Amino acid sequence: MRIRDYAAADAPALAExxxxxxxxIGPRDYSARQVEAWASLAPTPEEIHRRYTDGRTALVAVDGGDHPLAFGDIEADGHIGFFYRAPEAAGTGATTALHDALEATALAAGLARIHVEASEAAKRFLLSRGFAVIKRRDLLIGDVPIHNFAMEKWLR
Ligand SMILES: CC(C)(COP(=O)(O)OP(=O)(O)OC[C@H]1O[C@@H](n2cnc3c(N)ncnc32)[C@H](O)[C@@H]1OP(=O)(O)O)[C@@H](O)C(=O)NCCC(=O)NCCS
Structure with a gap:
């Protein structure tokens, strides 16, 4: 397992x-209706590619065969956008390595703070990495109520 920069050829695999x-992973914490609503927001490969060539840092955790296990991104202001692990990649170290690489990017840029809107699963993981919850966010996707958490971590 290693972390590398996003490449254009990754877009279809990351959308999938x-x-x-x-x-x-979503059904651990969210109802079937909520998972469907969340999945309806899934980006197309073209949307991923546009987003990941806009200047942000986009990283991919890959296995020995260069197949993506997890991916995530961080913008110049320290905002973490996507943070997704493949279900079969539990225990590979991909989530931890991806998080550490995103944080290292922020540190190298001299940022004081990183922040994210985290799902329940992301909240559990990020709490263990020194993030704090700012507030719960209750949202609607179409007519489906769902929630996440605004979280932040101060780096210095
Ligand atoms: C958010 C997310 C990336 C967090 O990653 P995670 O790996 O589930 O985080 P966890 O706190 O459960 O796991 C922490 C560690 O325990 C490991 N672990 C979790 N379940 C495991 C299992 N069943 N067996 C072995 N190890 C397991 C993880 O692999 C991880 O270790 P690693 O990084 O060294 O591999 C992931 O849950 C995910 O992709 N969720 C769905 C999408 C989502 O919510 N994205 C965030 C949007 S804000």
């Missing part, structure tokens, strides 16, 4: 990984 992650 997003779907599998939401459908495979």
């Amino acid at each position: 990984l997003y779907h599998r992650s939401v459908r495979g």
Whole structure:
């Protein structure tokens, strides 16, 4: 397992990984209706590519065969956007390595703070990495109520 920069050829695999992650891990914390609503927000490969060539840092955790296990991104202001692990990649170290690489990017840029809107699963993981919850966010996707958490971590 290693972390590398996003490459254009990754876009279809990352779009597919997003779907599998939401459908495979989402049901631990969210209802079937909520998971469907969340999956409806899944980006197309074209949307991923546009987003990941806009200047932000986009990183991919890959296995020995260069297949994506997890991916995530961080913007210049320290905002973490996507943070998704493939269901079958539990225990590979991909989530931890991805998080550490995103944080290292922020540190290298001299940022004081990183922040994210975290799902329940992301909240559990990020609490263990020194993030704090700012507030719960109650949202609607279409007519489906769902929630996440605004979280932040001060780096210095
Ligand atoms: C958010 C997310 C990336 C967090 O990652 P995670 O790996 O589930 O985090 P956890 O706190 O459960 O796991 C922490 C560690 O325990 C490991 N672990 C979790 N379940 C495990 C299992 N069943 N067996 C072995 N190890 C397991 C994880 O792999 C991780 O270790 P690693 O990074 O060394 O591999 C992931 O849950 C995910 O993709 N969720 C769905 C999409 C989502 O909510 N994205 C965030 C949007 S804000």
